[in-house]
Amino acid sequence: xxxxxxLWGVKETVVVSAICNVVVLASLIVIVIVGFARGSVxxxxxxxxxxxxxxxxxxxxxxxxxxxTGASLAYxxxxxxxxxACLGCEAKNPQKDIPISMVLTFGLIMSLYxxxxxxxxxxxxxxxxxxxxxxxxxxxxxxxVGILVSLGAVLATATGSFASVLATSRVVFGxxxxxxxxxxxxxxxxxxxPVVAILVxxxxxxxxxxxxxxxxxxxxxxxxxxxxxxxxxxCVMVGRYQPHHTESKGVYTSAEKLSILASLSFWVCSIAAxxxxxxxxxTLAGIGTAVCFLVVGVATLxxxxxxxxxxxxxxxxxxxLVPWLPAAGLLINSALMVSLPLMTWAxxxxxxxxxxxxxxxxxxxxxxxxxxxxxxxxxxxVATDAxxxxxxxxxxxxxxxxxxxxxxxxxx
Numbered sequence: 065x066x067x068x069x070x071l072w073g074v075k076e077t078v079v080v081s082a083i084c085n086v087v088v089l090a091s092l093i094v095i096v097i098v099g100f101a102r103g104s105v106x107x108x109x110x111x112x113x114x115x116x117x118x119x120x121x122x123x124x125x126x127x128x129x130x131x132x133t134g135a136s137l138a139y140x141x142x143x144x145x146x147x148x149a150c151l152g153c154e155a156k157n158p159q160k161d162i163p164i165s166m167v168l169t170f171g172l173i174m175s176l177y178x179x180x181x182x183x184x185x186x187x188x189x190x191x192x193x194x195x196x197x198x199x200x201x202x203x204x205x206x207x208x209v210g211i212l213v214s215l216g217a218v219l220a221t222a223t224g225s226f227a228s229v230l231a232t233s234r235v236v237f238g239x240x241x242x243x244x245x246x247x248x249x250x251x252x253x254x255x256x257x258p259v260v261a262i263l264v265x266x267x268x269x270x271x272x273x274x275x276x277x278x279x280x281x282x283x284x285x286x287x288x289x290x291x292x293x294x295x296x297x298x299c300v301m302v303g304r305y306q307p308h309h310t311e312s313k314g315v316y317t318s319a320e321k322l323s324i325l326a327s328l329s330f331w332v333c334s335i336a337a338x339x340x341x342x343x344x345x346x347t348l349a350g351i352g353t354a355v356c357f358l359v360v361g362v363a364t365l366x367x368x369x370x371x372x373x374x375x376x377x378x379x380x381x382x383x384x385l386v387p388w389l390p391a392a393g394l395l396i397n398s399a400l401m402v403s404l405p406l407m408t409w410a411x412x413x414x415x416x417x418x419x420x421x422x423x424x425x426x427x428x429x430x431x432x433x434x435x436x437x438x439x440x441x442x443x444x445x446v447a448t449d450a451x452x453x454x455x456x457x458x459x460x461x462x463x464x465x466x467x468x469x470x471x472x473x474x475x476x
Contacts, residue, residue: 080226081223084219085223087216092179099187108186129403136401140285184198187203243431244423244434245426245427291412294394298394300387303375304383305323319372332361336354
């Protein structure tokens with residue numbers, strides 16, 4: 065149903081999603097108000113489980129390890145924010161609108177998450193919520209609230225599916241437009257909808273739902289998103305410490321190589337440090353080894369900052385405190401990564417290997433950006449079937465008539 069609505073058009077999807085979001089937001093507000101009004105602080109402080117399978121009780125029952133494990137499992141719930149960035153070509157003023165919308169949305173959703181979790185555990189002990197319908201059960205003493213919670217959960221799932229298909233289809237469309245995957249995926253219907261990209265974005269998740277358990281899917285989704293956001297932090301550092309494309313002439317310069325090496329080295333050191341703390345615990349050996357890895361990682365960033373000049377180009381929004389803020393993001397995400405089971409990373413590794421195989425057998429020979437590097441020419445010099453129908457900007461993105469149609473569809 066969600067995929068079919070996306071096939072209808074962007075405007076229709078946005079309208080239906082907005083209606084669902086209003087109902088979801090109303091249900092969450094009711095949960096917060098009723099929870100804090102009818103609950104008790106005793107459920108936070110003196111909630112002692114009957115068995116040891118639910119931690120030690122109290123406000124911090126599972127310790128720091130439990131917090132990181134829970135955060136890593138729930139990481140997929142923040143997947144909607146990258147959907148905003150994926151729709152950059154369909155925004156009227158992306159340089160200004162996208163950063164503002166992402167910051168406001170993130171702040172609102174984070175506040176709601178904290179308040180709802182606080183209200184639910186305030187009204188019922190945490191160890192009684194180990195159920196798929198835990199929020200409804202927490203308000204079982206007020207049936208009408210339980211019904212509202214169930215309705216909100218269904219609509220929240222629907223809006224998540226809308227956003228997922230919408231964002232994924234645009235990623236598939238952009239990759240196909242560049243040539244990194246098959247260009248036939250760029251087919252657009254008469255009402256300016258990337259039909260094939262949407263169908264692919266529907267079929268692949270459906271196969272995962274059929275073949276895997278829901279818990280396995282959640283962990284795989286969280287693992288994949290952690291990798292994506294780590295790579296985003298790496299790209300922020302690399303992009304801030306590299307020459308303009310007009311200066312690099314399509315080849316990797318020594319500055320680019322150094323920024324890539326330093327960023328990836330810090331990421332590896334962060335993972336190693338977090339793994340040491342998890343494996344050895346808060347012992348002298350664990351802390352000492354973790355500190356050593358972090359010192360090496362920070363040293364690589366210092367070398368990058370001293371050796372390379374930071375690029376300052378006119379822009380409406382820029383990430384501040386580079387490279388330290390992206391480095392902090394890498395460290396936190398690395399701590400969440402090591403909290404996931406090894407089997408999850410085995411599954412994610414298989415999916416990554418399949419993606420790399422596709423790139424090695426097709427994408428490397430057809431991607432505009434890759435060809436511009438291999439052929440040692442500028443981005444604007446790569447003449448492909450996709451670029452003949454449009455133009456290539458300084459970032460290597462091919463703007464065709466399809467993009468204009470998508471933007472016009474939204475503007476209407």
